[in-house]
Amino acid sequence: MVSWELVYRATAFIAEEMGAALKRSALSPNIRERMDHSCAVLDPSGRIVAQAEHIPVHLGSFRVGVANALRWVDDNNVSLGEGDMLVVNDPYIAGTHLNDIMLLAPVFHGERLVAYVVNKAHHVDVGGPVPGSINPKARTIYEEGLIIPPVKLVKKWDVDLEILRLIASNTKTPQVSSGDLKAQMAANITGIRKVKDLMDKFGAEGVLDSWSKAVDYGRKLALKRMEEWERGVYEAVDYLELDDSLLPIKVKLEVGGEAVNVDFTGTSPQLEAPLNAVFGVTFSAVSYAVRSTLGGDIPTNEGFYSTINVHAPEGTIVNPKKPAPVAGGNLETSQRIADVVLKALAQVASHSVPAAGSGTMMNVMMGGVDEERGYWAYYETIGGGTGGRPGKEGVSGVHVNMTNTLNTPIEVAERSYPILYTAYMIREGSGGEGAFKGGDGIIRAFKTLKPARLSILADRFKTRPYGLQGGESGAPGRITVIKASGIKLEMPSKFTVDLEPGDEVLIETPGGGGWGRKTFST
16 A cells, blocks of 8 residues: 655655746746745645745735635636646636746546646736836726736647747737746646646545545644643734834734634725735735744645634725725735734744744836837835844845745856846845844845836835744945935835936845844953
């Protein structure tokens, strides 16, 4: 009899292979270099069996996004057959934001539906008024780009070129968009082939039984770890910035019984601004915080996810009603949700939770028209410092919490876009002091060589990353635009500005908070 764990590990590796195929096939540096994509394998009922170690905000949202997509398929009498792939980016279905295009495909063994494979990839541009499509001034989702409802992009292994052209033509970089979508198809084809190989080797019944056991084990192990936490109700609050306002995200976390219950009652109402996080994002951020605190080798599948109950009141920034804009909810609000849940968990597991990390993805969107390249669009997130932790200092210059991407190498960016980097270094001294100091942020600066429009969506400019157990807060973020004339402009955390050749943008990301009270020897 085959070991269920062997089959589970093989399935997790299939998700990793899907990611490798996506990365190697993609055209955009955002996917090819930064690996802003995620992949997973699900059983025939749509339960997550295994996922690759990709982007946390994508991975947790698969549970919500796939369930919504399959429900839509049933409600609309659509059938997914051999060789079909469903594409969707509507955040109120797919579970993140418009830039994340989700591609879902069924897997058949003979005539039998045995699995689904799914991937999400962040497309650099999906239309809308600003390069990169993440519009800091959006008041509705219709100002953020093209909304793709669930539709078959691939039918019986044939790409529907009319749909592909329709999607690509509504972006500012159609060739890149088309290439990245084809890379997503390649990833799913890889997953389908590998799952079928697994079924051929161990038999469909053996694989499906192993997957069920892996899900059961994930739940049992997660609950066993949770038994170590003291039962009770723990509360925390943290804030997002919008203009001169601070928007509260409040959480009440209840430990005990067969699940962790997380309630966001009291959180800010939804906004006419792109900081609303759809429920998929909120669930993903909560599950990330819980999973990180549990530690150990717990399978991150439906078994683990089933131990978390999230109550996010409809009409708030953690579960908005359509057509609220949501681009930054996936990016900035997800970070703050993770921060506030970790802050509550620090009361449960004080020696397992670090101080706050940088708390922002520091999203940089830029583009324009270049006579050599045509229209170009550039997207990047910039890391910061992680928080100090029990027994260790924080890490400097890395992506934190809900993002897990790499940077775009300067050489690749300069070769691909009309920009010239002038600085890239650790922001010394930006981590909070403490018994274990927070990691430092990053200084990254560049000049534009052509006229361009720049948008920034960031946070933690006013509220610093918190310290824990007596540690100090990390330094806040800061952005300075230095005009070619020498004039310096201190910018807010969210803005859009037109740049002329020679203008320089200096970005300083937050450091992490310190952990524990620093003692001084005389």
